[in-house]
Amino acid sequence: MMGKVALDLGGKTALVTGGGSGIGLAIAELLAGSGASVAVLDRNETAVNETLKGLKGDGHLGLEADVAREQDIQKALVRCQERWAHLDILVINAGINGVWCPLGELETAEWDQTMAVNLRGTFLTLKLALPLLRQRGGSVSVVASINGTRMFNNYGATAYACSKAAQVAFAKMTALELAPDRIRVNVVCPGAIDTNIDQSTTMRNLEKIALPPKKGYVPLTKGKAGTAEQVAQVIGFLASDAAAHITGTEIYVDGAQSLLGT
Numbered sequence: 618m619m620g621k622v623a624l625d626l627g628g629k630t631a632l633v634t635g636g637g638s639g640i641g642l643a644i645a646e647l648l649a650g651s652g653a654s655v656a657v658l659d660r661n662e663t664a665v666n667e668t669l670k671g672l673k674g675d676g677h678l679g680l681e682a683d684v685a686r687e688q689d690i691q692k693a694l695v696r697c698q699e700r701w702a703h704l705d706i707l708v709i710n711a712g713i714n715g716v717w718c719p720l721g722e723l724e725t726a727e728w729d730q731t732m733a734v735n736l737r738g739t740f741l742t743l744k745l746a747l748p749l750l751r752q753r754g755g756s757v758s759v760v761a762s763i764n765g766t767r768m769f770n771n772y773g774a775t776a777y778a779c780s781k782a783a784q785v786a787f788a789k790m791t792a793l794e795l796a797p798d799r800i801r802v803n804v805v806c807p808g809a810i811d812t813n814i815d816q817s818t819t820m821r822n823l824e825k826i827a828l829p830p831k832k833g834y835v836p837l838t839k840g841k842a843g844t845a846e847q848v849a850q851v852i853g854f855l856a857s858d859a860a861a862h863i864t865g866t867e868i869y870v871d872g873a874q875s876l877l878g879t
Contacts, residue, residue, distance in 0.1 A: 623651075624647070624651035624652075624853045624854070624856075624857050625651065625652060625857070626648060626651040626652045626653040626706070626853075626856060626857065627651075627652030627653075628652070629652070629653045629654070629705040629706055629856070630653065630654045630655075630656075630697075630701040630703060630704050630705050630706065631645075631648045631653045631654070631655045631656065631704070631705065631706035631707070631708065631856070632655075632656040632658060632680075632693075632694075632697055632704055632706070632707050632708070632746065633645045633648065633655060633656070633657055633658065633708040633710060634658045634659075634684055634708065634709055634710050634711035634738070634742055635658070635659060635684075635710040635711030635712060635760075636655075636657035636658055636659050636665070636668055636708075636710070637657065637659030637661050637663075637664025637665050637667070637668050638659070638661075638664055639810075639845050640710055640760060640807065640810060640845040640848045640849065641657075641659070641708070641710040641711070641760075642664075642668055642845065643844075643845035643846045643848065643849035644708050644710060644845075644848070644849040644852050644853075645657050645668055645672060646668075646671065646672060646673075646849070647846070647849040647850065647852075647853045648706065648708075648853065648856065649672040649673050649674050649677060650672075650673045650674075651853060651857075652674065653705075653706060653856075654674070654676045654677060654678075654700075654701065655672060655677045655678070656677070656678040656679075656680055656693075656696075656697050656700070657669060657672075657677065657678070657679055657680065658680040658681075658682050658684075658693055658711070659680075659681065659682075659711070660681065660682060660683045660684075660711075661681075662679075662681040665679040665680065665681055666679060676700075678696065678697065678700055680693040680696060680697075684711045684734060684737075684738030684739075684741065684742055685733040685734050685737050685738050685741075687741050687745070690738075690741045690742055690745050691745055694745050694746055694749065697746075697749060698748075698749055701749075702749075702752065703749050703750075703752035703753055704746055704749040704750050704752075704755060705753070705754075705755040705756070705856075706755055706756050706758075706856040707742070707743065707746050707750060707755065707756070707757045707758070708757075708758045708760070708852055708856075709738070709739050709742050709743060709757065709758070709759045709760065710758075710760040711734065711738055711742075712734060712735045712738070712760065712780075713730075713731060713734045713735065713777075714731075714774070714777055715727060715730060715731030715734075715735075715776050715777050716730075716731070716776065717771070717772075717773040717774045717777065718773050719773060720773075720775055723775065723776065727776065728776045731776040731777055731780055732776065732779075732780055735777070735780035735781065735784065736780045736783050736784065736787070739759060739784050739787060740787065743757060743791060743802075747795075747798075747800075750795075750798070750800050751798050751800070753799075754798060754799025754800055754801075755799075755800055755801070756800075756801050756803075756855055756856040756857075756860065757788075757791075757795075757800060757801065757802040757803070758803055758804070758805055758852045758855050758856065759784050759785075759787070759788045759802070759803070759804045759805070760804075760805050760807065760848070760852075761781045761782075761784040761785055761788075761804050761805070761806045761867070762777075762778075762781040762806055762807060762808075763806050763807070763808045763869060763871050763874065763875040764777060764778045764781055765777070765778030765779055765780070765781040765782035766781060766782055766785050766806050766867065766875075767806065767869060767875040767876075768808075768874070768875040781806075784804065785804050785806075785867055788802045788803065788804040788865070788867070789802075789804075789865050792864045792865030792866075793865060796864060801855075801860070801861075801863060801864035802864055802865065803855050803860075803863060803864060803865070803866050803867070803868065804866070804867040804868070805848060805851050805852055805855070805867070805868050805870060806867050806868065806869045806870065806871070806875075807843065807848050807870045807871060808835065808842075808843060808869070808870065808871025808872060808874040808875060809835055809842040809843065809871070809874060810842055810843045810844065810845055810847075810848060810870075834874065834877060835871070835872040835873070835874045836872060836873040836874070836876075836877070837872030837873050838872050843870060843871070843872055847870060848870050851868055851870055855868075
């Protein structure tokens with residue numbers, strides 16, 4: 618197995634949404650371990666505090682907020698501005714799996730909740746962070762998924778897949794618009810990753826969907842899921858000067874899982 622890539626992010630500031638667990642936690646740890654000052658944002662205050670305790674270095678910031686609420690994000694970014702006056706790295710990672718069920722049984726409120734967290738949260742976070750990012754340019758990484766972008770066989774995950782596909786389109790649109798501001802926007806699309814996101818998933822009556830067996834095997838690791846740290850390594854690279862000419866690009870971190878087809 619390849620070793621971790623050494624990064625030098627000394628003097629940079631970062632905001633990681635959904636930083637209290639899973640991929641967000643791994644990203645916060647990697648950025649802090651590489652010298653960045655990190656703001657950890659999560660709707661779970663306890664998780665924020667636990668993450669902060671484990672970060673290397675000092676000067677980090679804990680933020681409790683719901684990414685679907687504009688007022689929450691605005692308040693969080695005011696605190697970032699008071700602390701640093703600028704942002705160099707923004708990682709839009711907060712998200713939920715939501716409800717997975719046959720389309721005819723999916724409630725409008727359930728669709729709206731998934732879109733509110735995954736897509737509205739992406740929009741609000743980047744839009745409201747622009748004044749800080751524009752101070753000296755920077756890296757934005759949106760954590761999407763192979764679902765809805767290169768794989769479509771997670772039956773019943775319609776709302777989730779659509780929100781992730783929209784994140785990719787959003788990132789490409791904003792990458793072009795924000796390029797003159799020296800703001801790079803990229804998307805990381807993980808496959809099966811060992812995290813606790815299943816806790817935000819409600820699966821209901823999926824046996825009613827008469828479709829062929831799913832293809833979920835991970836060829837590179839003989840079926841073993843990837844790790845949050847592997848996703849964090851990619852985002853760390855995108856946040857570094859080594860990725861200075863990369864924007865508007867999606868990167869799949871799935872061990873070839875999605876290449877098996879849909």
